[in-house]
Amino acid sequence: MRPGLMVAVACCFLVGVVAAPSAAARDGELKVGYYDGKCRGVEGIVRLHVVRALAQDRRTGAALLRLIFHDCFVRGCDGSVLLDASDENPRPEKSAPVNIGLSAFDVLEEIKAAVEKRCPGVVSCADILVYAARDAGRILSDGRVDFDVPAGRLDGLVSSADEAQAEIPDPTLTLQQLIDNFARKNFTVExxxxxxxxxxxxxxxxxxxAARLAAPPDQIAPAYRDLLNYKCSRGADPEVANNVRDEDLATVARFMPAFAGRVRAVSRLDNTYYLNNLDKVVNFNSDWQLLTGDEARGHVHEYADNGTLWDHDFADSLLKLSKLPMPAGSKGEIRNECSVVNRR
Ligand code: HEM
Structure with missing residues (x-):
């Protein structure tokens, strides 16, 4: 976060008085192979657990991918999104409205426990989260989205719902607001x-x-709006697939027969998002907003036309995301458990 843009944090949590290591990364820069010689095989342990979790439920992969964004955009990649509410900090990031639906915390805690058994007190939850998100991306894309993870992150001591709410973009934002939000973290329109x-x-x-359910046809394909209205009428705030391809075939065949052919691969990380977007078949206002400006719309076309390019650029952008540092001067530690700061 740039100095000067730091939001007023109403509720912060700083544990104990004993000095913890300072700086975003241990030993200076993040490094690929950081745990070689410190905790051999750590990436293999993470991978094994992620493979198992996705074999049970592929949707866990999406949850892990979302977590890297929601962790790294708030105080850098420091595992602050993983902290539970406690007496000292009743409103951590997790409780922010913008963090609705975050999950896969149990998978990360399970990985952490396995890693602690092998090398206690060495591997941060922040690093485990990035490894797990990378692995999820690789599995969901059949190996097309991949990158080496530089590691050596520390786990943060601060986690604030107000800060998460201020930093994570809301789906109702306009294109300009989304661009400004990303620019604050030095991310481009592309x-x-x-x-x-x-x-x-x-x-x-x-x-x-919610607003998409009544949006005009130039913002959402009417047949898709009907499909969403149908799905959303079936329960109190149910969840709906982000990608029409992942919807159940019967519902797609009923509302959008022309799209039934796209219902093929479940939870596949690929460029279909851009094809859907150009067809006005996306869920969030923030998705549709990308069509409202020349530069952003140009990139939507670019990635709709070239899935291989997107695989590559998405991996690069995830890597950049994974390097977002903690605020200067922040204290960090290696948590014993990912959901609680260590007692001192
Ligand atoms: C550009 C601004 C973004 C906005 C406004 C946004 C908004 C949202 C919203 C509202 C949800 C649904 C939450 C719910 O109702 O349960 C969601 C889900 C998701 N988002 Fe984003 N998002 C953005 C960017 C990102 C980024 C950068 C990533 C990852 C790199 C990401 C990955 C995901 C994934 C994978 C899901 C599905 C999670 C699951 O099924 O568990 N999003 N996003």
Missing amino acids: ELVILSGAHSVGDGHCSSF
Whole structure:
């Protein structure tokens, strides 16, 4: 976060008085292979657990991908999104409205426990989260989205719902607001478009796109709006697939027969998001907003036309996201458990 743009944090949590290591990364820069010689095989342990979790439920992959964004955009990649509410800090990031639907915390805690068994007190939850998100992306894309993860992050001591609410973009934002939000983290319009492509997988609550249910046809294909209205009428704020491809075939055949042919691969991370967007078949207002400006719309076309380019650029943008540092001067630690700061 740039100095001067730091939001007023109403509720922060600083534990104990004993000095913890300072700076975003241990030993200076993040490094690929950071745990070689410190905790051999750590990436293999993470991978094993992620493979298992996705074999049980592929949707866990989308949850892990979303977590890297929601962690790194608030106080850098420091595992602050993983902290539970406590007496000292009743409103951590997790409780922010903008963090609705975050999940896969149990998978990360399970990985952390396995890693602690092998090398206690060495590997941060922040690093585990990035490894797991990278692995999820690789599996969901059949290996097409991949990158080496530089590691050596520390786990943060601060987690504030107000700060998350201020930093994570809301789906009702306009294109300019989205661009400004990403620019604050030094991300370009192109990177906004690239990273939004993560919405080719996963789900969203109907409350996250309520206004889309009555949006005019130039913003959402009427047949898709009907489909969403039908889905959203079936329960109290149910979740709906982000990608029409992942919807159940019967519903798609009923409302959008022309799209039934696209219902093929479930939870596949790919450039279908851009094809859907050009067809006005996306859930969030923030997705549709990308068509409202020349530069962003140009990139939507670019990635709709070239899936291989998107795979590559998405991996690069995730890597950049994973390097967002903690605020200067922040204290960090290696948590014993990902959901609580260590007692001192
Ligand atoms: C550009 C601004 C963004 C906005 C406004 C936004 C908004 C949202 C919203 C509202 C949801 C649904 C939450 C719910 O109702 O449960 C969602 C889901 C999701 N988002 Fe984003 N998002 C953005 C960018 C990103 C980025 C950069 C990533 C990852 C790189 C990402 C990955 C995901 C994934 C994978 C899901 C599905 C999660 C699941 O199924 O568990 N989003 N997003």
